[in-house]
Amino acid sequence: MDGKESDEESAADALWRSAENLVPSKIKRLRAEWRPEMSMPTLIALRDKLDEMLHQIRTVGHIQTPIITCPKCGKTGPSAEPRVSVRAMILALARFEIAPRDQAKALENAWAKYREEHQLDIEGKALSTARK
Numbered sequence: 001m002d003g004k005e006s007d008e009e010s011a012a013d014a015l016w017r018s019a020e021n022l023v024p025s026k027i028k029r030l031r032a033e034w035r036p037e038m039s040m041p042t043l044i045a046l047r048d049k050l051d052e053m054l055h056q057i058r059t060v061g062h063i064q065t066p067i068i069t070c071p072k073c074g075k076t077g078p079s080a081e082p083r084v085s086v087r088a089m090i091l092a093l094a095r096f097e098i099a100p101r102d103q104a105k106a107l108e109n110a111w112a113k114y115r116e117e118h119q120l121d122i123e124g125k126a127l128s129t130a131r132k
Contacts, residue, residue: 026053030089031098040114043107044086044124051084051123058082085122086111 033046057063058081065079090111094104114120119127 025057026050027092027096027098029053030092031096034093034098036099036103040111040124043089043111047084047086047089047124050089054082054084083123086115086124087122 030046030050033049038046065081067076068079069076087108090104090108093099093107094101099107115122115124121127
């Protein structure tokens, strides 16, 4: 696992831990809408809905991103907005017992293969059109 995946997993862990405690509506929606037979495009669409929920909750609740200091240049400013990745959503299926761990692991592997084949970013968007 490279540093980028590790950062993604750490951010995903923090996001879903806070979701479990503060945003049960996201988990409720994931539980209600996820199906084992979902196609990858449908799974990506569900991720889009959960990401939109996250941003609505942050906006309505006036939740700001933390202020951080860059370890390289020393500049201080707000961190990037959190995003829901497809992998974080898949990991949440097992974490919140929405799907059995072995099923979530198989889905994670299928997602990795699909992502590579279709050249998608962590949010399921084409790399050529992904946000910079």
